[in-house]
Amino acid sequence: MSVFQTYLQLGFFHIFNLQAYDHLVFLLALCAPYVLREWRRVVALVTGFTLGHSLTLALATLGVVVFPAAVIEALIPVTILLTCVFNLIQAPRGPRRNDTRRPAPVWLAWPNLLAVVFGLIHGLGFSSYLRGLLGATSRPVLELLAFNVGVELGQLLIVLLILLVGFVVVRGFRAAPRDWVMVVTGIAAGVAAVLLLGQLNA
Known part of the structure; x- marks a missing residue:
């Protein structure tokens, strides 16, 4: 190989793995x-998230930027909690009628910007x-590229599974979309809160 x-x-297996459940919960x-x-x-x-984490992954792996691991481990559940807050704010309250406003372009929407910023963390x-x-590898360019591609493939598979479960x-089961958002967001927020408390008490 x-x-x-x-x-x-x-x-791929790092992200598509229960050991990376903090990243799974974020997705x-x-x-x-x-x-x-x-x-x-x-x-x-997900692509915005990938761009963000690819940048800091490369910089940190090459030793260009250095952050205390404990701080990052505490910030990851914070990103989940903030995402949950935004979910609750924008949770659908029923069908909109006579709404003729054109939606903002995807690349200008605030969720995409947040995904990039949270990806950096x-x-x-x-x-x-x-x-x-990597150990003593000095310039792991190929390894970084391959690892990022693997993470992206794993993320896309996870996202597909989430969307399929939501569709079902x-x-x-004729569940209201708002109920789905609220339940899933509540689960994610609960896990993030436990993770954050664990980091703060460590």
Whole structure:
């Protein structure tokens, strides 16, 4: 197996793994307000998140930026909690009528900007794991690229599963979209609160 394939698999299984449940919970909160037909917006969100974490992952792995691991581990649940707050603010309250306003372009919407900013924080979290794998590698450009691609593939698969579950719950079980958003957001917020308290008490 080539170096690229090795780090591609490492990136994929690092995100698509219960040990990375903090990142999984963030993706759950990020995708909660959206339904399957809005998959393009979700892909845009995840891509923004990937751009953010790819930048800080590279900078931290190469030693350009250094942050205390404890601070990053505390900030990750904060990003989840903030995402949950925004979900609650924009949770649908029923069908809108006579709303002729054109939606803002996807690339200008605030959720995309937040995804990029929060991705910067999560990338620093990924870097601790990747630095442990690289050891003494001095210029791991290929490894960084492969790892990022693997993480992105894992994220897209997770997002697809979340959207499919949401589709089944809302369409199959006739749940109200607001109820789906509120329940999922509540679960994500609860997990994030436990994570944050654990970090603060560590």
